[in-house]
Amino acid sequence: MLAxxxxxxxxxxxxxxxGSVAPYALRDINLTVAAGEFVALMGHTxxxxxxxxxxxxxxxxxxxxxxxxxxVHIFGQETRTVPVxxxxxxxxxxxxxxxxxxxxxxxxxxxxxxxxxxxxxxxEVRMRxxxxxxxxxxxxxxxxxxxQLSGGxxxxxxxxxxxxxxxxxxxxxxxxxxLDPLGRDEVVGAIERLCSERQMTVILAxxxxxxxxxxxxxxxxxxxxxxxLDASPEQAFAQPEVLAMAGVxxxxxxxxxAALRAQLGDAPTFYQLDVAERDLRSWLTMPxx
Amino acid sequence: xxxxxxxxxxxxxxxxxxxxxxxxxxDGVDLMIEGGEFCALVGQNGSGKSTLAKHLNGLLKPDSGSxxxxxxxxxxxxxxxxxxxxxxxxxxxxxxxxxxxxHDELAFGLHNLHLGAxxxxxxxxDALRAFGLEAYVDQPPATLGFGLRRLVSVAAVYAxxxxxxxxxxxxxxLDWRxxxxxxxxxxALHAQGHTILFISHDMELVAEYAQRVLLMRDxxxxxxxxxxxxxxxxxxxxEARLAPPQVMRLAIRLSDLGMPSDPLTVEAFVxxxxxxxxxxxxxxx
Numbered sequence: 001m002l003a004x005x006x007x008x009x010x011x012x013x014x015x016x017x018x019g020s021v022a023p024y025a026l027r028d029i030n031l032t033v034a035a036g037e038f039v040a041l042m043g044h045t046x047x048x049x050x051x052x053x054x055x056x057x058x059x060x061x062x063x064x065x066x067x068x069x070x071x072v073h074i075f076g077q078e079t080r081t082v083p084v085x086x087x088x089x090x091x092x093x094x095x096x097x098x099x100x101x102x103x104x105x106x107x108x109x110x111x112x113x114x115x116x117x118x119x120x121x122x123x124e125v126r127m128r129x130x131x132x133x134x135x136x137x138x139x140x141x142x143x144x145x146x147x148q149l150s151g152g153x154x155x156x157x158x159x160x161x162x163x164x165x166x167x168x169x170x171x172x173x174x175x176x177x178x179l180d181p182l183g184r185d186e187v188v189g190a191i192e193r194l195c196s197e198r199q200m201t202v203i204l205a206x207x208x209x210x211x212x213x214x215x216x217x218x219x220x221x222x223x224x225x226x227x228x229l230d231a232s233p234e235q236a237f238a239q240p241e242v243l244a245m246a247g248v249x250x251x252x253x254x255x256x257x258a259a260l261r262a263q264l265g266d267a268p269t270f271y272q273l274d275v276a277e278r279d280l281r282s283w284l285t286m287p288x289x
Numbered sequence: 290x291x292x293x294x295x296x297x298x299x300x301x302x303x304x305x306x307x308x309x310x311x312x313x314x315x316d317g318v319d320l321m322i323e324g325g326e327f328c329a330l331v332g333q334n335g336s337g338k339s340t341l342a343k344h345l346n347g348l349l350k351p352d353s354g355s356x357x358x359x360x361x362x363x364x365x366x367x368x369x370x371x372x373x374x375x376x377x378x379x380x381x382x383x384x385x386x387x388x389x390x391x392h393d394e395l396a397f398g399l400h401n402l403h404l405g406a407x408x409x410x411x412x413x414x415d416a417l418r419a420f421g422l423e424a425y426v427d428q429p430p431a432t433l434g435f436g437l438r439r440l441v442s443v444a445a446v447y448a449x450x451x452x453x454x455x456x457x458x459x460x461x462x463l464d465w466r467x468x469x470x471x472x473x474x475x476x477a478l479h480a481q482g483h484t485i486l487f488i489s490h491d492m493e494l495v496a497e498y499a500q501r502v503l504l505m506r507d508x509x510x511x512x513x514x515x516x517x518x519x520x521x522x523x524x525x526x527x528e529a530r531l532a533p534p535q536v537m538r539l540a541i542r543l544s545d546l547g548m549p550s551d552p553l554t555v556e557a558f559v560x561x562x563x564x565x566x567x568x569x570x571x572x573x574x
Contacts (some may be wrong), residue, residue: 016432044464045436096435096462096469099381148312150378151458152334152490174435177461178380180333182530207464210535247464252493252535252555259559273535275543284566285548 001076003169003201004033004056007008011051013015013242025051027225029070035168036199038192040212040233043222044082044247049205051097052222053173056203057091058084074169089118092167094175096205098154099146107149107157108133108142114165132160135190137183151178161186163194171202177207188215195251209251209261213271221246237271256280298360299324299453299484300345305354307340314340316355316508324359324452327476327485327496329516332505333530338457339380339489341505342481345455345486346377359455373402376451379487380458382442388432391422391441393431398449416448419474421467438461443471447478455480456487460494472498496520496553505531517551 003257009029013022024229026048039184041049054060058079061068074091095101104110111132115125133139136156146154155178162170170191176184192215194200212219212233219236220228223246229236236243237250241260249255253276260267268279300322305539307315316335322328330338343349346355347363347370356363379385387395395416399409417423420440425433430441443459454475454500460468472494475485489495495502495516501518504512506529512519520526520533532538536558537551544550547565552558 010462013379013432016428018556042464044441045462045467046434047464075497097381097383126430144312148309150335150339174462176456178490179528181492181532182436184490207468211467229438244466247466249465252558253539255555256536256539256558256562259555260562263563265558273542276539280539280543280562281546284543 001035002073003034003035003037003075004031004057004203005073006031006070007073009055009072011055011066011068012068013051013064013066018185021022022226025066026055028226030218031227031230033201033203035201036195037218038050038195038202038204038216039218039220040214041205041222042205042207042209042243042246042248045230047222048225050173051224051225053093053171053203053205055079055169056169057093058082058087058128059093089165090167091169092165093164093171093172094125094155094162094173096175096177098151098178101158101161102146104174105145106142107160108139108147108243109142110146111126111160111164114161118165128164128166132164133289134188135163136160152180152183155179156183159191167200169203171203173186173205173248174207175204176211184211185214193236201212207248209237209254213251213254221248235270238269296324298450299326299358300486301355301357301406302344303355305341305344305351305356307344307349307352309340313454314342314508315351318508318510320457320503320510322486323483324484325479327498327500328487329499329501330486330488330503330505331490331492331495331529331531336505337508338490338505340508342377342455342457342488342524342546343487345453347371347377366380369374369401372398372449372451374451375453375455376446376449378446378454378459378549380461382430382435382438385442385445386438389426389429391417391430392443394441395448398445400432402449405413412448416444419447420444420471427502436464436467439463440467440471447474450478450483453484456485458488459492460489460491468494471472491533492520493536496534496537504531516553518554521551 006029007024011016012024013028013052015022033234051060055072064086102110111127112125115128116155132238138160159175188211195202219233229242237254240250254271257270268281270276298321302320305315306319332338347368350364350547388397395413430438479485485512499516502516503510520537526547536555540548540552541550549561552561
């Protein structure tokens, strides 16, 4: 069964003033995602990434209102027919702004809140709590309150709280924008392992092309609410002029490849650091034609 | 410590300690920023970057030590009194934004500067244009996406034209093009003599825009150098959980073949690589 099946989805937020109409936030989205896929969402600021993320757990339109056409199915369930609270067991959503979702007095209570609310036995709650705290490297901060955390630390708490629910689908709306570079790799690496080992489906909205090249199997690029490109990172990052329409740039090594192609006629099309090193090394050390 | 407050020093921080209830945040920060510098402040989450930034506009006052801005000690001044000198853009735009329209958000700070109506209007128009916000002028900021709210918070401070801009992760969540356009705006202000300090986790942008990189670790500034030199200190970076931008990591990996290890941009890398290719293989290219 498909994890996510979106058909002809168009959506507008409620109008700001009576008599006016809000522009389309999403236009004619068709997207299917198999269980266990790792899909990156890219696109310009305001392209609709957050709206699409919220459509995956029913917040759009159940909480936001507005007008919607088309359908979103999560494991065969139409999101408009299932309460958000029920969808939340299957779809974990981490918002862009971590402060909007942290409300507990301590990190520990924040992460345990979801599993407790599922009515799980105390042992299971404790196990999930420790598991999520370990995974996000939060053990040293477990008794801290939100005001004693930095912006990046709050993002890690929000991700841990979502993971403690053991969702089948994890939707992350730019969850690592405030993390330091190594922290970013660790967090997304841990999520990628859950994706490959436990078949967790991951939708990751991000501006970090290098992260996409390293972890995602597929990139969906949004432009003004519509899907501009749906391809593997390799194919997507070989089309810088298409990405540029959505304000997106490929990773630096892809841009190096593109510049060398322009200069030399033929040149490699790498998009990952290791391959870039291998190819550029062989160009320097092997005889040319 | 300077007695007269050397006017060329936009920011002087001496031995500053600060703690939140139960949690130490700054542990003896020393920092001098000259008027007209373009600096990046980097470091691990929780290293004290935002806490230091909030000391520069007087939002926080040191437990001990001193902070002065253009020779004026912040302890004696309110945030409002410092606002002409220091503009601070919060890490979380929602801590800053409160007005009911984008226009009013931008107008608020300008009215506090007691500018004429024409000047206020001109500055608002200029800021809206600079950050591509014209279409949202009448919209409540709360109805905009997070990235757009961030642009509003930056535009509001931009419009006030303070002598020093302190920007706390101004490009997080922005797409590649918007991030570059934003920093290009501040590069233009820098060319007019403004002093810029931006906090960032994006080493590509730090390498491209900063003249000097400051590294914070455990509540102290532990390194300060121009980007090419800064990103060459690999052990230091590793300890601080940072890595050079991808172009530089690639160059370092190829350094055994004669590749210079300090290109800061894609263009610089390509130029150096092509030179190397032509030197090694005169018939190629």
